[in-house]
Amino acid sequence: MGSPQDSDPAIAADPAIALRDAHAVLGAREVLRGVDLTVRRGETVALLGANGSGKSTTIRAVLGQVPLTDGTLELFGTPFRRFRDWKRLGYVPQRSTAAAGVPATVREVVSSGRLARRKLRPLGSADKDAVERSLELVGMADRAKDPVDALSGGQHQRVLIARALAGEPELLIMDEPLAGVDLASQQVLARTLREQVGKGSSVLLVLHELGPLAPLIDRAVVLRDGRVERVENPDQLHDLACHPHGDEPAPGAETAPKIETGSLT
Numbered sequence: 001m002g003s004p005q006d007s008d009p010a011i012a013a014d015p016a017i018a019l020r021d022a023h024a025v026l027g028a029r030e031v032l033r034g035v036d037l038t039v040r041r042g043e044t045v046a047l048l049g050a051n052g053s054g055k056s057t058t059i060r061a062v063l064g065q066v067p068l069t070d071g072t073l074e075l076f077g078t079p080f081r082r083f084r085d086w087k088r089l090g091y092v093p094q095r096s097t098a099a100a101g102v103p104a105t106v107r108e109v110v111s112s113g114r115l116a117r118r119k120l121r122p123l124g125s126a127d128k129d130a131v132e133r134s135l136e137l138v139g140m141a142d143r144a145k146d147p148v149d150a151l152s153g154g155q156h157q158r159v160l161i162a163r164a165l166a167g168e169p170e171l172l173i174m175d176e177p178l179a180g181v182d183l184a185s186q187q188v189l190a191r192t193l194r195e196q197v198g199k200g201s202s203v204l205l206v207l208h209e210l211g212p213l214a215p216l217i218d219r220a221v222v223l224r225d226g227r228v229e230r231v232e233n234p235d236q237l238h239d240l241a242c243h244p245h246g247d248e249p250a251p252g253a254e255t256a257p258k259i260e261t262g263s264l265t
């Protein structure tokens, strides 16, 4: 997707993410073995690949949660070791790892997305407006006072997305945002992302199926065994989501509905 920022060559020259020849070790294994990943301003990039191919590790490396043993990372043109502008990033972790058992209301969780912007100051009117806008965007405004523990899995996911959006990030990173989410919530996410991208945000998301997000994806980077196997443009995305490693569908197999089911492998 093009963004208004594309017209500024200085900004367009600095991608939101520039990961080069990234290597990372977890336990005794080299899990990333030379990953190159660029997300330009205003671009929406999907990371695809089989279980264990290194998608989450790549995202965690971009966030600095997994150190690189080799290679380089720049965020918005700044080498990672000097990058401090965390308010420009929003992160939606895999649902199972976040907010479970937190004794907080929906609004409180979403408000925590403003932390990097307001530091330790109390919530101001701009903060409150951003929180309310994010709740509206994901369709959770009417649940704002409910404890997050009282939510379903898909509603939980919407709250985590709202928390990331509340920080008004220029780069939104999401790890399997469609996992376990019904079609209605997937469509809410698609609408939300479209709005973000329309404002010029960049998006990196791990997906197993493209679902309603397919029309929003500019490029798909397919990982295999800790390396980029290939990079595809939107024309190939349908086949990629169903057969990320180029496996042919069984003769007569119905592939189109698979993308829309939301049931993930």
Ligand SMILES: Nc1ncnc2c1ncn2[C@@H]1O[C@H](COP(=O)(O)OP(=O)(O)OP(=O)(O)O)[C@@H](O)[C@H]1O
Residues within 6 Å of the ligand: 026, 027, 028, 029, 031, 049, 050, 051, 052, 053, 054, 055, 056, 057, 058
């Ligand atoms: N903490 C860890 N210690 C050791 N190995 C790990 C650790 N976390 C992940 N791995 C290994 O790293 C590899 C890549 O894992 P990663 O979670 O990045 O894959 P993924 O592509 O996101 O998979 P999935 O689709 O299942 O979420 C896997 O082989 C996994 O077993």
